[in-house]
Amino acid sequence: MFSPARAWREYPQRYRLEAAKCTECSKILYPPRLVCPACGGRTFTPEILPREGKVVTFTVIRVPPAGFTEQTPLPLALVELANGVRLMVQIGDVENPETLEIGMPVRLEFRRISWDGEAGVIFYGHKAVRAGS
Amino acid sequence: MRDVAVIGIGMTSFGELWETPLRSLWAEAALAALDNAGIDSVDLVTIGCMSSGLFTGQEHLASLLADELGMAGVPATRVESACASGGLAVRAGFAEVASGLCDTVLVTGVEKMTDVDGADATYALGTAADAEWEGFHGVTFPGLYAMLARIHMQKYGTTREQLARVAVKNHANGLLNPHAQYHLKVTVQDVVNSTLVADPLCLLDCSPVTDGAAALVLTTAERAREIAGDKPVVVITGSGMATDTVTLANRADLAELGAVKLAGERAYAMARRKPEDIHLVEVHDCFTIAEIMATEALGFFNPGFGGSAVEKGLTSLQGKIPVNTSGGLKSKGHPVGATGVAQVVEIVSQLRGEAGQRQVQGAKIGMAQNMGGSGGSSVVHILEVV
Numbered sequence: 414m415f416s417p418a419r420a421w422r423e424y425p426q427r428y429r430l431e432a433a434k435c436t437e438c439s440k441i442l443y444p445p446r447l448v449c450p451a452c453g454g455r456t457f458t459p460e461i462l463p464r465e466g467k468v469v470t471f472t473v474i475r476v477p478p479a480g481f482t483e484q485t486p487l488p489l490a491l492v493e494l495a496n497g498v499r500l501m502v503q504i505g506d507v508e509n510p511e512t513l514e515i516g517m518p519v520r521l522e523f524r525r526i527s528w529d530g531e532a533g534v535i536f537y538g539h540k541a542v543r544a545g546s
Numbered sequence: 547m548r549d550v551a552v553i554g555i556g557m558t559s560f561g562e563l564w565e566t567p568l569r570s571l572w573a574e575a576a577l578a579a580l581d582n583a584g585i586d587s588v589d590l591v592t593i594g595c596m597s598s599g600l601f602t603g604q605e606h607l608a609s610l611l612a613d614e615l616g617m618a619g620v621p622a623t624r625v626e627s628a629c630a631s632g633g634l635a636v637r638a639g640f641a642e643v644a645s646g647l648c649d650t651v652l653v654t655g656v657e658k659m660t661d662v663d664g665a666d667a668t669y670a671l672g673t674a675a676d677a678e679w680e681g682f683h684g685v686t687f688p689g690l691y692a693m694l695a696r697i698h699m700q701k702y703g704t705t706r707e708q709l710a711r712v713a714v715k716n717h718a719n720g721l722l723n724p725h726a727q728y729h730l731k732v733t734v735q736d737v738v739n740s741t742l743v744a745d746p747l748c749l750l751d752c753s754p755v756t757d758g759a760a761a762l763v764l765t766t767a768e769r770a771r772e773i774a775g776d777k778p779v780v781v782i783t784g785s786g787m788a789t790d791t792v793t794l795a796n797r798a799d800l801a802e803l804g805a806v807k808l809a810g811e812r813a814y815a816m817a818r819r820k821p822e823d824i825h826l827v828e829v830h831d832c833f834t835i836a837e838i839m840a841t842e843a844l845g846f847f848n849p850g851f852g853g854s855a856v857e858k859g860l861t862s863l864q865g866k867i868p869v870n871t872s873g874g875l876k877s878k879g880h881p882v883g884a885t886g887v888a889q890v891v892e893i894v895s896q897l898r899g900e901a902g903q904r905q906v907q908g909a910k911i912g913m914a915q916n917m918g919g920s921g922g923s924s925v926v927h928i929l930e931v932v
């Protein structure tokens with residue numbers, strides 16, 4: 414499902430965290446869209462997401478989907494960045510899942526997300542790691 | 547709009563039905579509903595099915611299944627809204643009869659989930675999330691609901707034991723339902739000690755992978771009265787549907803199921819009913835936390851009080867508002883496309899007084915709430931005996 418073409422066209426968001434800022438209401442959209450869901454505006458300026466944020470909620474996946482069976486247990490979080498944008502990411506470098514908590518400060522780091530998909534592509538993107546670690 | 551009645555109900559037993567292909571499951575439920583209605587022809591077939599492509603490699607389902615009944619030539623439509631596909635099929639059939647486009651509709655839902663292994667089933671279900679911005683990172687459905695559970699626990703103090711009590715209650719109800727996948731009594735200890743799937747949700751917090759089908763026959767209330775004789779006529783008085791953001795990242799309030807609230811409000815408005823009028827409800831308990839959040843969103847309990855309501859027994863078979871008398875998705879099973887139709891089958895059985903050991907005495911007004919994904923869609927119906 415995650416073909417080379419799909420991986421390629423998502424580079425700007427996955428690799429460089431490129432978002433779009435609505436010129437009407439300043440809402441930041443990640444990923445970018447053609448229309449702002451907040452105000453209906455259709456013009457945007459490019460915006461790069463900040464890397465600092467905090468955990469809004471999280472879980473640890475013990476029963477993985479196809480493609481992630483080598484990565485369990487897999488900690489995942491909904492992270493809110495410093496500019497209010499929220500995104501779903503894996504949490505990296507977790508030695509003890511018991512230490513994860515809501516509100517935990519994190520920083521986004523460029524990491525390998527999954528590999529050996531049907532097309533043999535390695536997928537990269539950002540993971541959250543505990544800030545200061 | 548014309549009044550719409552349910553004149554036939556049917557369903558297969560739910561379970562891991564290795565010996566039965568999708569088309570036979572579907573035909574068994576469809577024939578049961580047609581026989582129950584006492585008719586053999588319809589103007590339209592609607593089919594709710596989430597992903598026959600990923601689960602069985604078969605698309606073009608509407609024509610395939612109409613033909614399976616010897617109905618080639620009859621219009622047939624498949625609708626999809628993830629796990630709310632069945633509810634959407636009910637609503638599609640309701641709209642056709644209410645509008646006058648059709649007089650009689652066979653409404654069906656089906657899912658054949660056990661032809662793939664566990665990881666592929668988890669993947670197929672996961673496509674109901676945002677594939678690019680959630681699925682890419684490996685999130686699963688238990689994972690998304692686990693994240694919602696953690697928010698609800700943090701905001702309202704909902705406890706691990708309250709979640710478990712949903713499973714205990716629904717398994718107790720499922721013991722009384724011959725069509726249920728599990729006839730298994732579970733205790734709070736069983737639930738909290740079962741394998742962790744996605745913290746804090748354990749295996750017994752999750753609905754299972756299930757094969758099954760369910761069906762209804764809808765027609766005008768006028769025609770229903772003509773053929774009912776001395777039997778009660780069950781009418782769909784309210785139908786509401788709503789969407790919400792599919793990604794949790796864009797959800798305004800993660801402690802609330804917005805689509806359920808909105809769909810419920812629309813169904814209440816159409817039926818001119820309020821939560822206190824409802825005698826029993828089937829809600830979409832794909833995970834224990836989902837039942838608690840759904841009962842709050844539908845107005846049966848204030849936000850944050852769904853957990854304590856289960857603990858106090860308010861939602862049990864003898865409680866103030868019995869929830870999931872069928873055993874729910876948790877115990878009856880969750881063949882995703884069939885679920886929304888099967889919920890209506892349960893409500894009609896109850897309103898007819900045919901629910902056997904799990905009958906809610908004096909039930910005249912019931913509700914069915916079906917949900918897609920992690921709350922990205924919901925369909926609510928209100929049914930009444932007239």
Ligand SMILES: [Zn+2]
Binds near residue numbers: 439440450451454
């Ligand atoms: Zn805007």
